[in-house]
Amino acid sequence: xxxxxxxxxxxxxxxxxxxxxxxxxxxxxxxxxxxxxxxxxxxxxxxxxxxxxxxxxxxxxxxxxxxxxxxxxxxxxxxxxxxxxxxxxxxxxxxxxxxxxxxxxxxxxxxxxxxxxxxxxxxxxxxxxxxxxxxxxxxxxxxxxxxxxxxxxxxxxxxxxxxxxxxxxxxxxxxxxxxxxxxxxxxxxxxxxxxxxxxxxxxxxxxxxxxxxxxxxxxxxxxxxxxxxxxxxxxxxxxxxxxxxxxxxxxxxxxxxxxxxxxxxxxxxxxxxxxxxxxxxxxxxxxxxxxxxxxxxxxxxxxxxxxxxxxxxxxxxxxxxxxxxxxxxxxxxxxxxxxxxxxxxxxxxxxxxxxxxxxxxxxxxxxxxxxxxxxxxxxxxxxxxxxxxxxxxxxxxxxxxxxxxxxxxxx
Numbered sequence: 001x002x003x004x005x006x007x008x009x010x011x012x013x014x015x016x017x018x019x020x021x022x023x024x025x026x027x028x029x030x031x032x033x034x035x036x037x038x039x040x041x042x043x044x045x046x047x048x049x050x051x052x053x054x055x056x057x058x059x060x061x062x063x064x065x066x067x068x069x070x071x072x073x074x075x076x077x078x079x080x081x082x083x084x085x086x087x088x089x090x091x092x093x094x095x096x097x098x099x100x101x102x103x104x105x106x107x108x109x110x111x112x113x114x115x116x117x118x119x120x121x122x123x124x125x126x127x128x129x130x131x132x133x134x135x136x137x138x139x140x141x142x143x144x145x146x147x148x149x150x151x152x153x154x155x156x157x158x159x160x161x162x163x164x165x166x167x168x169x170x171x172x173x174x175x176x177x178x179x180x181x182x183x184x185x186x187x188x189x190x191x192x193x194x195x196x197x198x199x200x201x202x203x204x205x206x207x208x209x210x211x212x213x214x215x216x217x218x219x220x221x222x223x224x225x226x227x228x229x230x231x232x233x234x235x236x237x238x239x240x241x242x243x244x245x246x247x248x249x250x251x252x253x254x255x256x257x258x259x260x261x262x263x264x265x266x267x268x269x270x271x272x273x274x275x276x277x278x279x280x281x282x283x284x285x286x287x288x289x290x291x292x293x294x295x296x297x298x299x300x301x302x303x304x305x306x307x308x309x310x311x312x313x314x315x316x317x318x319x320x321x322x323x324x325x326x327x328x329x330x331x332x333x334x335x336x337x338x339x340x341x342x343x344x345x346x347x348x349x350x351x352x353x354x355x356x357x358x359x360x361x362x363x364x365x366x367x368x369x370x371x372x373x374x375x376x377x378x379x380x381x382x383x384x385x386x387x388x389x390x391x392x393x394x395x396x397x398x399x400x401x402x403x404x405x406x407x408x409x410x411x
Contacts, residue, residue: 011126015122015126016122019115019118019119019122022115022118023115026108026111026112026114026115029107029111030104030107030108030111033103033104033107034103034104037103037104046067050063050067053066133161136153137153137165137168139151140152140153140168140172141168144172144175147179149172149173149175149176152169152172153165153166153168153169154166154168154169188252192245192358196241196245200238200241203234203235203237203238204234204238206230206231206234207231207234207235210227210228210230210231210234211231213227214227214228214231241373244373244374244377245373247306247377248358248373248376248377248380251377251380251381251384252380256303256384258299258300258303258384258385259300260298260299260300260385261298261299261300261301262296262297262298263296263297263298263299263301263304264293264294264295264296265291265295265296265297265329265336265338266289266291266293266295266329268297268299268301268304268305268308269289269291269308269327269329269338270289271301271305272304272305272306272307272308272309272312272327273287273308273309273312273327275309276309276312276313276316279316280316280325283316283321284321284322285316285319285321285322285323285324285325286323286324286325287312287324287325287326287327288324288325288326288327288328289326289327289328290326290327290328290329291328291329291330292329292330292331295329295330295331295336297336297338297405298405299385299387299405300385303381303384303385304381304382304385304403306377306378306381307377307378307381307382307389307403308327308338308340308378308403310374310375310377310378311340311374311375311378311401311403312325312327312340313374314374314375314399314401315340315341315342315344315399316342318342318344318345318346318399319342319343319344319345319398320344320345323342323343323344324342324343325340325341325342326339326340326341326342327339327340328341334406335404335405335406336404336405337402337403337404337405338402338403339400339401339402339403340400340401340402340403341398341399341400341401342398342399342400343397343398344398344399345395345396345398346393346394346395346396346397346398346399347391347393347395347399348395349395352391352393355375355391356375356376356379356389357372357376358372358373358376359372359373360372378401382403385405386405386406387403387404387405387406388403388404389401389402389403389404390402390404
């Protein structure tokens with residue numbers, strides 16, 4: 001009986017129990033009073049009958065014997081029939097019985113009326129309590145609809161209504177969290193648009209300038225070639241910025257479903273660096289792969305390759321000609337670790353805690369091409385698959401990024 005867990009229901013059921021006891025008491029009192037009235041009526045009848053018989057000269061012994069008699073004879077029934085006293089007579093024709101019935105009826109009527117009043121007052125009180133609770137719920141719901149989540153409905157009870165109010169409170173908390181999330185999303189979108197505008201401003205301005213130079217000197221083949229190449233670099237930068245930004249947005253929106261499967265780590269690492277090998281050769285930098293050939297990892301191959309590629313590109317960006325970027329992997333009893341290590345310029349101590357922020361650029365990166373999205377994207381991809389991306393670096397000694405995937409994702 002779960003409804004009895006509600007405090008108000010308990011009170012109302014207690015009231016009904018008391019009401020039933022009062023009802024039983026009224027009937028018991030009526031029954032007892034009716035017995036007393038019947039006794040008094042019978043005694044009055046016996047008194048009047050004995051007085052009448054004695055007045056007519058009937059001996060006392062005969063009168064006493066008549067009242068003690070318990071058997072009815074045919075002669076007695078015939079006599080009563082002659083004077084009109086039969087079983088077919090209405091009870092209301094007997095004054096004593098009529099008076100007793102009137103008293104009993106009046107007592108029952110008064111007791112019933114009192115009980116009806118008590119029952120009505122109890123029901124009205126119960127319904128008013130419920131109505132106040134519904135009004136409070138209505139006010140709270142209106143406040144929730146207006147975005148005000150300060151009020152709470154549940155008082156910590158265990159009844160059905162309290163559980164309902166608790167559910168409404170949890171719904172309000174979810175709506176509040178969703179509203180805050182949407183607000184943060186809007187703020188993030190605003191900041192992102194601002195950052196994109198800032199990031200696009202430089203390459204677009206450069207493109208505008210290169211176009212003007214080419215237009216002013218269309219006959220100078222060398223000038224056209226140089227600034228056409230610069231225009232191509234600016235376009236490539238814009239293209240990379242937009243591609244990375246779209247991927248970051250997809251991850252933030254939760255629209256990416258990572259499709260995990262067993263892959264060879266060596267094949268994964270070489271696929272991630274396929275487009276960077278030409279650049280490394282042109283810049284006279286070495287890409288080194290080191291690890292067991294049979295090491296397997298359960299991950300989303302395409303997205304994990306994207307993360308690795310961004311880390312390798314970051315290593316090439318910060319490594320001088322003649323340097324190297326090493327991609328190594330190792331399986332331990334608990335996890336698989338992939339390390340992207342370079343011997344470049346390293347990261348300043350004041351910057352290392354900020355490198356995974358979007359569009360963050362260190363003061364030492366002024367001469368390095370980049371948009372500040374590669375590392376945040378790599379971190380989101382790794383963590384989205386249950387992994388961890390960590391970094392160690394020292395200025396002038398290089399940087400090492402480590403991707404760690406637990407045994408639940410590694411095989």
